[in-house]
Amino acid sequence: MTLTATKFTPEVMLSAPRRSAGIPNPSGKLALYTVSTYSFGDHKKTTQIKILNIESGDSVLLVDEPGWSEPVWLSNEEVLYLKSRDNGCTSLVxxxxxxxxxxxxxxxxxxxxxxxNVKVKKLSDGGIAFACSALTTPGGQLFNPETEKKPHSTAKVYTTLFVRHWDAWNSENCSSIFYGVFDHSDGKYSLRDNALTNALAGTKLSSPVPPFGGTGDFDISESGLVFVAKDPGLDPALYTKTDLYFIPLKTFAESKPPSPQIVKTAGLEGYSNSPVFSHCGKKVAFTRMRSKQYESDKPRLILAPDIYNPDKTQEFYATSDNVGGWDIRPEAILWSHDDTKLYVTAESYARTLIFQLPSTPSKATSLPTPINTPDGSVSSFHLLGSAENDHLFVTSTSLIDNSCYSITHPLSNTCKVISSASKQGKSFGLSRASLDSITFRGAGGDYDVHALVVRPSSFNKADPRKKKYPLCMLIHGGPQGAWQDSWSTRWNPAVFAEQGYVVVCPNPTGSTGYGMALEDGITGDWGGRPYNDLVRCYEWVVDNMPEVDGARAVALGASYGGYMINWIQGHPLGRKFKALVCHDGVFSTLNQWCTEELFFPIHDFEGTLYDNRAAYEKWDPARFVAEWATPQLIIHSELDYRLPITEGLAAFNVLQARKVPSKLLVFPDENHWVLKPENSLVWHREVLAWINKYSGIDDKQRLAERLA
Known part of the structure; x- marks a missing residue:
C-alpha cells in the first residue's frame, strides 16, 4: 500500500494489494512472495513476483507478466515458477x-x-528433487482438459455416492502426486528426460485430498515421499478417514516407484494432515484425528521416529483414555534446525499462535506455551538460514493488517516486524485502538464465551456515552470454526465498523480455539446452547456497552451462521434485530442430505436422517417459519454444492409469501464463498445497503451530508 485511505470501504479492501506468505531462501537473506491487485477501473487483476530483502525490508520486482504461478526457491539466487502455455501445457521456468x-x-x-502444488528439495548428489500434483486419467496418465476430446452429450451418470464436491461434479479423473529430478549442467537446471513419474499409479490412492488439499498434504526428502490420501476402502461421502503413506525413493528418477507403505496410528482413524520430514529425512511429524466421521475432531500430534518402520508411531501428550492431554488443535508443523524441537501452530482464543515443544514425545512432559509473534494470527512460518539458534520468518495477518512479515526468535522470545503491507493498518485508516474483546457467561452458566469487538475509528473511547452506534452481530460458520484476529476480504468486521456500527463477533458453543468441550458442545444441539449463547451476548452488550444502541441492531451470518440467522428468525431473538442477512444458509435441516460430505450431518445430528430423524426435525428452522417477521436479505450461489441454492430460494419464498420485507441476491458463478472481486463488491454494496436502511445509518448519513 502506497496510499492512505480516507475511509476503509469495500472498494479499498478489495483493491488493496494482496501478498502471499513470504518464503525465505536457504541463506535466510531474501524472501520470495507474490502480490495480486485488482483494479475496479480496469476491471482486471495483475500479479507480480517480488523479492524482499529481509535485513532492510525493501522489495524488488522479479516477474511482472501474466500466466505464472507457484514460485519456489531452487537455490539462494534462483527461483522456479510455473508458466501457463497454450493448450493447457506448463513450462517450468x-x-x-x-x-x-x-x-x-x-x-x-x-x-x-x-x-x-510444487515442492523442491536439494539432494546430496547435487540434483534437486521435484514434486507436484496434477489430475490423472483412470489409467494414471496426466490429464489435460484443454486437449481432451469433448463429448457430444453433457449427461452425467452415477451409481455410487459422492457425485459432486464443493463446487464441481466428480469425474473419473483424480489428483495424483508426480515427481522428477532437476540436473545441473553448464550453469543451468533441466528436468531429467523432461519427464514426471506418477507416484500413485495403480494404487487407487489420490492426493492431495480435494477440495482444499495442497502442498500441506505431502512432503519430500532424501528418503522419499510421504502423503495423505483417503482410504479407498471407505466411501468418501460417509467417512473422513485419510491415512499417511510413505514411498521410499533414492534418486527421484525411479520410473517405477515402490508401493506406498501405510503409516499406522493405533486408535486414530480420522483425518491425517500436515506431514513434514525432519531435516535428517528419517522422521516424520504429522497430525491425526481419532474419529473417522467427525471432520472437526481434535488433531493429535504424531511422530514416526523411523519412517522406514511405519508400523510404529508415537503420540504427543497421549492419555490412557485416548482423549489426549493437549486440549488444542495443532495445524502446521516445522522442525528446528537440529531436529530436537517442533514448532506447531494452533488456534487459541481467537488467534493462531506458534507453540514450541521437544520433538520426542517422551520429552514433552509439560504443555507448551506460545512464543512471541505479532498481533493477530500466524498464517505461515519458516526457518531462517542455518543458525545455531532458530529464527523464524513469520507471515501473519490481523483485523487491521492484511499482511505482516516478521522475525521471531524463540530462544529470546522476541519478535521484530520486517514489513507490513498496510503499515499495520495505517494505510486503511485502521488501528488497534478500535479492537477489543468481551467475555460473558454462556447459556449453561458454567462456561465463558469470548467475542471480538471492532468499533468505528471515530469512536471516542474516553467518553463512550457521547454517541451511540447500532450493534452489528456477526455469526460465524462451521459451525466448528471461530472469528479470529485475522484478515478477511469476505467477512471483514472493519468494513461494517467503518459504516458506523459497533461490531461484535461472538464465538459461542461450537467454536474452535477454546477447548474441545466448548467445540463439541454443539453436537446434537445446533439451535440450543449456541442460540442461547447469542441471546446472552446480545443482552450483555446492551447492558454493559453504553456506546451500543441495541434497538437498532442487525445480525448477519453465513453457512452455519446462515442457519442461525434462519433459526433466530423464528425465535424471540429475531425480534431484537431490525434486519438480518443470511448467506448460503440452511433453510431446513431435513435437507442436509442434499450436501456432498454426508459424514458432516451424520456426526452433528448424531445419526442418519433415517435412523435419527427426530434430531434433524428438532433443530429445523423451517418448523418456525410462521414466526418469521424481521426484514431479511438472502444471498446464495448456484455453485454451492455444500448447501444447494434451493435452501436460499425456499427461505426467500417464505419471506415473500409472508409479506416480510426481503431481497434475494444470487451469484450463478460462485461457490460457498464469493471470491470474484466484482461479485464481492456487489455483495458488500447489497449487504451494507440492506443493514444501513433498517438500522437507520442511511438516514443519519443523508442528514449529515445535507448539513455539510
Whole structure:
C-alpha cells in the first residue's frame, strides 16, 4: 500500500494489494512472495513476483507478466515458477533473482498438462528433487482438459455416492502426486528426460485430498515421499478417514516407484494432515484425528521416529483414555534446525499462535506455551538460514493488517516486524485502538464465551456515552470454526465498523480455539446452547456497552451462521434485530442430505436422517417459519454444492409469501464463498445497503451530508 485511505470501504479492501506468505531462501537473506491487485477501473487483476530483502525490508520486482504461478526457491539466487502455455501445457521456468534481463530466465522443463502444488528439495548428489500434483486419467496418465476430446452429450451418470464436491461434479479423473529430478549442467537446471513419474499409479490412492488439499498434504526428502490420501476402502461421502503413506525413493528418477507403505496410528482413524520430514529425512511429524466421521475432531500430534518402520508411531501428550492431554488443535508443523524441537501452530482464543515443544514425545512432559509473534494470527512460518539458534520468518495477518512479515526468535522470545503491507493498518485508516474483546457467561452458566469487538475509528473511547452506534452481530460458520484476529476480504468486521456500527463477533458453543468441550458442545444441539449463547451476548452488550444502541441492531451470518440467522428468525431473538442477512444458509435441516460430505450431518445430528430423524426435525428452522417477521436479505450461489441454492430460494419464498420485507441476491458463478472481486463488491454494496436502511445509518448519513 502506497496510499492512505480516507475511509476503509469495500472498494479499498478489495483493491488493496494482496501478498502471499513470504518464503525465505536457504541463506535466510531474501524472501520470495507474490502480490495480486485488482483494479475496479480496469476491471482486471495483475500479479507480480517480488523479492524482499529481509535485513532492510525493501522489495524488488522479479516477474511482472501474466500466466505464472507457484514460485519456489531452487537455490539462494534462483527461483522456479510455473508458466501457463497454450493448450493447457506448463513450462517450468527458472529466473535468477539478480537479473533484470530476460536472457537469464529460461525454460527447464515442459509438461503437456496443468500442474500445481510444487515442492523442491536439494539432494546430496547435487540434483534437486521435484514434486507436484496434477489430475490423472483412470489409467494414471496426466490429464489435460484443454486437449481432451469433448463429448457430444453433457449427461452425467452415477451409481455410487459422492457425485459432486464443493463446487464441481466428480469425474473419473483424480489428483495424483508426480515427481522428477532437476540436473545441473553448464550453469543451468533441466528436468531429467523432461519427464514426471506418477507416484500413485495403480494404487487407487489420490492426493492431495480435494477440495482444499495442497502442498500441506505431502512432503519430500532424501528418503522419499510421504502423503495423505483417503482410504479407498471407505466411501468418501460417509467417512473422513485419510491415512499417511510413505514411498521410499533414492534418486527421484525411479520410473517405477515402490508401493506406498501405510503409516499406522493405533486408535486414530480420522483425518491425517500436515506431514513434514525432519531435516535428517528419517522422521516424520504429522497430525491425526481419532474419529473417522467427525471432520472437526481434535488433531493429535504424531511422530514416526523411523519412517522406514511405519508400523510404529508415537503420540504427543497421549492419555490412557485416548482423549489426549493437549486440549488444542495443532495445524502446521516445522522442525528446528537440529531436529530436537517442533514448532506447531494452533488456534487459541481467537488467534493462531506458534507453540514450541521437544520433538520426542517422551520429552514433552509439560504443555507448551506460545512464543512471541505479532498481533493477530500466524498464517505461515519458516526457518531462517542455518543458525545455531532458530529464527523464524513469520507471515501473519490481523483485523487491521492484511499482511505482516516478521522475525521471531524463540530462544529470546522476541519478535521484530520486517514489513507490513498496510503499515499495520495505517494505510486503511485502521488501528488497534478500535479492537477489543468481551467475555460473558454462556447459556449453561458454567462456561465463558469470548467475542471480538471492532468499533468505528471515530469512536471516542474516553467518553463512550457521547454517541451511540447500532450493534452489528456477526455469526460465524462451521459451525466448528471461530472469528479470529485475522484478515478477511469476505467477512471483514472493519468494513461494517467503518459504516458506523459497533461490531461484535461472538464465538459461542461450537467454536474452535477454546477447548474441545466448548467445540463439541454443539453436537446434537445446533439451535440450543449456541442460540442461547447469542441471546446472552446480545443482552450483555446492551447492558454493559453504553456506546451500543441495541434497538437498532442487525445480525448477519453465513453457512452455519446462515442457519442461525434462519433459526433466530423464528425465535424471540429475531425480534431484537431490525434486519438480518443470511448467506448460503440452511433453510431446513431435513435437507442436509442434499450436501456432498454426508459424514458432516451424520456426526452433528448424531445419526442418519433415517435412523435419527427426530434430531434433524428438532433443530429445523423451517418448523418456525410462521414466526418469521424481521426484514431479511438472502444471498446464495448456484455453485454451492455444500448447501444447494434451493435452501436460499425456499427461505426467500417464505419471506415473500409472508409479506416480510426481503431481497434475494444470487451469484450463478460462485461457490460457498464469493471470491470474484466484482461479485464481492456487489455483495458488500447489497449487504451494507440492506443493514444501513433498517438500522437507520442511511438516514443519519443523508442528514449529515445535507448539513455539510
Amino acid at each position: 527458472i529466473r535468477h533473482v539478480n537479473s533484470s534481463t530476460a536472457e537469464l530466465s529460461y525454460e527447464a522443463g515442459f509438461i503437456n498438462a496443468p500442474i500445481s
